[in-house]
Amino acid sequence: MRIFPILAAIAMAAFLYMAILERPTLLAFFGAGEEEKAEAANETPVAAPISAEKRVKVVVERLNAQSIDSAVVLRGQTAAARQVDVKAETSAIVVSEPLRKGAKVETGQIMCRLDEGTRRAALEQARAQLAEAKSRVPEAQARVQEAQARLEEAKINQNASSRLNEGGFASTTRLASSDAAVATAEAGVSSAQSGLSAAQSGIEAAQAAVAGAQTELDRLVIEAPFGGLLESDTAELGSLLQAGALCGTIIQLDPIKLVGFIPETQVNRVQVGAMAGARLAAGGGEVRGKVTFISRSADPQTRTFLTEIEVPNPDLKIRDGQTAEILIASEGADAHLVPQSALTLNDEGTLGMRLVDDNNIVDFRAVEIIRDTSKGVWVTGLPMQANVIVVGQEYVVEGVEVDPTFREVTQ
Template sequence: MRFFPLLAAAILAGLMYLAIFERPSLMAFFGSDAEEAEETATPDQAASAVPESTQLVRVVVKTLTAQQIDSAVVLRGQTSAARQVDVRAETSAVVVSEPLRKGASITQGQEMCRLDEGTRQAALAQAQAQLSEAQSRVPESESRVLEAQARLDEALINQNASSRLNADGFASTTRLASADAAVAAAQASVSTAQSGLRAAKSGIEAAQAAVAGAQTELGRLVIKAPFSGLLESDTAELGTLLQPGALCGTIIQLDPVKLVGYLPETEVNRVTIGAQAGARLAAGGNEVRGKVTFISRSADPQTRTFLTEIEVPNPDLAIRDGQTAEILIASAGADAHLVPQSALTLNAEGTIGLRTVDATNTVQFQAVKIVRDTVDGIWVTGLPAQADVIVVGQEYVIEGVQVAPTPWEATQ
């Protein structure tokens, strides 16, 4: 019963002896000298026996030529109403008009809130009466001035006559002194009359100011819309007491509407006033077009970006205030290459770019700048006019190594 296990052990021992100690003879017996020689050859001998082209990394290369494209500056922003104002009261009174409800259309000059006039009409009548009284005093004051001026002229004539008579010895010195005193009194009378006339005119101005104030106060009782738009809030409720500064209602104007975004300082010089712009709204994906109307001259101190506004027509009021938008602003064209997105890579410094091959099939790294993303690929700048770009295998080679390029067309 133990014969077969012993036989199997002996056969296994013999095979192991031949495989370990008699391996060269055994390989020669089976005709494997060439294979053994290949296996036992040194690495340098093996490398010299293999053709050089089989040692290079194979990559797929696509030859790209630059094309002129319209570049655009892309930024994110939001829609904003062209105008929005809180209409407030300028005087204190009770609201006596029915309120307008939010969402209603309103035109410029339309009444929003009417306030109780109270005694303001009586105050206007009183101011007008005072004005009439002041105006009636002016003719009387003017006549007094004329009368005083006539007396002064008469006194001057008497003084002149007395002076000549006294010089010829026909009038006494006392008479001349009396004539001088009469002139002085007449001059004082003229000054008094002129003061009375000025006071009368000042009274007219004060009365006119009182009338204007009363009329202005009455005008403040009717609060009107400063421009056409939509009500964003109900107007003040009937019976509400409004104090100066209290809110009557909020108006918003959405036609035209503004697109507001912030340009980075690296892109601000590429955009000009009047440039064409478009935007895709986040809500619904609607696309709108307009023109750049404003670029800030000062940067935001926190973000170092520049406020930019674009005016867009909105006749149907479909665009709302505060919607998120992706904005594209047209700028000068540029020479760019259309490359597959998968061809982009990073170098050791983290710079985005493409790996290319030169005339000697040596790998080069070219830093690029993305201009536009499309469904067919990515438009980039920074490459020569014609470049052989590695589109397959770029992650397995580094700059300076030699590769075995295969044209893109040969793989299709």
């Protein structure tokens, strides 16, 4: 009765043989598809193109370049055109009433007057010494003339003695005596000229003494070097000012300067003489002026360049040290207004934007920001017409194909 297990084993072996080794024939017998036949025969089917469903979907805006008036935006502050601490150059007691802070002073106006003491007497003494030195000059000049006359007389006698000696009418002793007289006369001329030089030197020394005494006297009157406003009270009456002590501080606010620092990436866009404007903080209003200075040396810490803008301030409303947002005009440029969120970085860390070409392939373009606005940022570096990815740019890389959805640009 073992026939049935044997038949069951034979049937199972036949089924496994057909299912494993003759599977294609079995599938063909039951009408399987071509793909199943290829799979049954361990054949690899031909890869089909990537379907649109598998592409990354992105949102794209078609942007056109616009010509804009470019401007360099800086943060800075106002600064006085001039500010100086007027100090004493000599020591003396203040004998003038003080000027109070905030007072307006003109060029040459007396700020502090100091006590003369004996300085006036010293000046008169120096002048007297000068007069005495000048009086010695005519006497010295007369001595020079007298010495020169004696020299001429000695030379004449020497010449006569020489001729007489040659003719045998004068002795050699007489000739030697005349030669000695000439030498003595020459020495007298030299001495007289030295006396004249000493007299002239005395005049110069006396003149220097007069100038020094006059300068010391002039230092007693401290004047304003330029017109402006007093930032401090001048020295109080009766106070002792030493050399170098402060008399008062003057500040000039018309014109006033706007001071800012330009980044090294934008310094070449600014020129001396360019128009500039600024918005002052705390309701200070808007002002306009021209660039008067751009530093040639960068700050070693910030790598920025100092720039100064001169602004009229006739009513003195602008104060020293006010914060200002400065805009300096530069040459116009073709730029695109793009959403700030569309900016991205490539693998090298370059700031730019990802675009889509006509074949829906992603491309990366480096850009430069030239202005920031409430509607977006103005950038350069894109083609005149650019399909910019504004949503999904962080999920694609250069060279891949995407599924773009174009969005209308809202102005």
